[in-house]
Amino acid sequence: xxxxxFGAAALCVMAxxxxxxxxxxxxxxxxxxxxxxxRVIGVDHxxxxxxxxxxxxxDTFTLxxxxxxxxxxxxxxFKIEPDRYRxxxxxxxAHFDGYDRKAxxxxxxxxxxxxxxxxxNFQILDAxxxxxxxxxxxxxxxxxxxxxxPHQTCGGRMPNDDALxxxxxxxxxxxxxxxxxxxxxSDGVSQATKLATDTFPYLAEPN
Numbered sequence: 001x002x003x004x005x006f007g008a009a010a011l012c013v014m015a016x017x018x019x020x021x022x023x024x025x026x027x028x029x030x031x032x033x034x035x036x037x038x039r040v041i042g043v044d045h046x047x048x049x050x051x052x053x054x055x056x057x058x059d060t061f062t063l064x065x066x067x068x069x070x071x072x073x074x075x076x077x078f079k080i081e082p083d084r085y086r087x088x089x090x091x092x093x094a095h096f097d098g099y100d101r102k103a104x105x106x107x108x109x110x111x112x113x114x115x116x117x118x119x120x121n122f123q124i125l126d127a128x129x130x131x132x133x134x135x136x137x138x139x140x141x142x143x144x145x146x147x148x149x150p151h152q153t154c155g156g157r158m159p160n161d162d163a164l165x166x167x168x169x170x171x172x173x174x175x176x177x178x179x180x181x182x183x184x185x186s187d188g189v190s191q192a193t194k195l196a197t198d199t200f201p202y203l204a205e206p207n
Contacts, residue, residue, distance in 0.1 A: 047121045049163040082118040096171035104174025129154045133198040138166045146175040159196035
């Protein structure tokens with residue numbers, strides 16, 4: 001976990017590394033004939049929803065797979081090489097923003113967000129704000145950064161948050177429009193068939 005200051009609030013950025021296979025002591029050398037498995041070779045991180053599959057596939061609308069997708073998913077989420085992906089992000093971003101035939105993103109907002117997603121894939125959490133189960137928190141901190149209006153929640157993603165509607169509303173309607181707004185974009189599916197519980201470990205019942 002990395003923490004840094006943003007204004008007066010302490011913000012946390014989370015990522016979880018998964019090491020596949022046996023792990024030796026840090027700094028220990030592998031014996032002759034043994035494979036050194038202390039290197040992290042798989043990463044599962046608290047990333048933004050659909051950044052790769054929506055914004056990086058060669059043809060988003062026919063779901064043709066592109067090598068950018070696999071390469072992006074292999075990147076360190078905090079140190080992505082932006083030059084590899086920025087052009088594709090720009091093309092798809094402009095497409096989504098034009099869906100409603102108006103520019104909902106200002107040039108400054110577009111420039112910031114494209115730089116953000118092409119160089120890092122993580123969510124920002126504000127531990128000083130409320131994290132209330134069942135509220136819409138996804139992209140709340142990022143929205144505040146882009147609109148200049150203080151965010152009201154901890155950000156991140158709650159278990160039952162409709163994150164796909166949130167990200168499509170974000171791309172099409174711009175950062176000023178939240179997922180619970182009247183003109184929010186919806187995929188027609190408002191929730192899972194079984195909702196997550198509000199107690200740890202927050203798992204839903206089987207379908």
